[in-house]
Amino acid sequence: MARQNFVGLVVSQGKMAKTVKVRVQGKVYDTKIHKEVIKRKDYLVHDEGELCKEGDIVRIESIPKVSKRKAFAIAEIKVNQGQQFALYEKLAKQKVSQDEKLKQQETIQNKSNLEATTNRINDLRKLDDFANIYQTSNVSDEEKAKLLADINAIKEKYNIKSWPSNEALLNLKINESEVEHQGLEVKIVELQKRRLNLDAILEKFLSDELVETRNSVLSSLTKSSTDQLKKYTVKNLLRKYVLNVENEIPFSY
Numbered sequence: 429m430a431r432q433n434f435v436g437l438v439v440s441q442g443k444m445a446k447t448v449k450v451r452v453q454g455k456v457y458d459t460k461i462h463k464e465v466i467k468r469k470d471y472l473v474h475d476e477g478e479l480c481k482e483g484d485i486v487r488i489e490s491i492p493k494v495s496k497r498k499a500f501a502i503a504e505i506k507v508n509q510g511q512q513f514a515l516y517e518k519l520a521k522q523k524v525s526q527d528e529k530l531k532q533q534e535t536i537q538n539k540s541n542l543e544a545t546t547n548r549i550n551d552l553r554k555l556d557d558f559a560n561i562y563q564t565s566n567v568s569d570e571e572k573a574k575l576l577a578d579i580n581a582i583k584e585k586y587n588i589k590s591w592p593s594n595e596a597l598l599n600l601k602i603n604e605s606e607v608e609h610q611g612l613e614v615k616i617v618e619l620q621k622r623r624l625n626l627d628a629i630l631e632k633f634l635s636d637e638l639v640e641t642r643n644s645v646l647s648s649l650t651k652s653s654t655d656q657l658k659k660y661t662v663k664n665l666l667r668k669y670v671l672n673v674e675n676e677i678p679f680s681y
Contacts, residue, residue: 481510
């Protein structure tokens with residue numbers, strides 16, 4: 429007698445030892461509504477080699493019961509889509525791990541550079557103080573000799589030929605993200621200021637003394653003739669101009 433065979437999709441894997449859940453789908457004629465409907469049924473299937481992954485399309489075959497709910501086993505993996513998903517997931521985890529390691533290394537390097545720069549600034553300050561004290565007249569010869577030794581030690585440490593020096597002794601790099609963040613904060617503050625003073629700014633714009641400036645602004649915002657614009661349209665266009673912090677307000681407010 430031929431064994432039962434089904435083709436289905438692995439929908440769960442790894443929750444039980446040597447067991448996967450396979451969903452089999454088929455069409456069945458429903459006598460109540462007199463039409464074919466899709467019927468799905470899940471089977472617990474024995475996977476001896478634990479080769480199947482979620483997403484695989486497999487053929488399952490009936491076997492003598494292994495347990496109360498397992499009466500099928502994996503006969504063939506038809507499409508190993510799940511294996512590819514598992515590989516992609518593994519590669520993605522490796523990539524995330526590598527990125528985290530690089531970020532940690534970058535953080536450690538930045539911290540080390542900051543400490544080195546701070547120490548260099550402190551040493552240069554000491555060098556400047558020592559040089560000023562050395563040049564004063566109320567210093568004994570013994571103290572001068574000690575100061576000279578300290579000065580020479582700092583100069584030798586940073587390869588400084590003379591002091592005061594015209595050479596670049598510090599290489600300070602400004603973080604671009606910090607500059608962008610500061611610029612964004614300035615824009616936010618400016619926008620809040622304009623919103624608080626919006627009525628006064630619009631009133632100033634609509635005054636007779638700024639006719640030329642107002643017409644110039646309106647010409648940049650619309651192709652229509654400024655004389656043909658209605659009052660509420662002019663006000664809306666000016667409001668749009670003012671609330672864009674990239675635009676300069678031609679008067680103080």
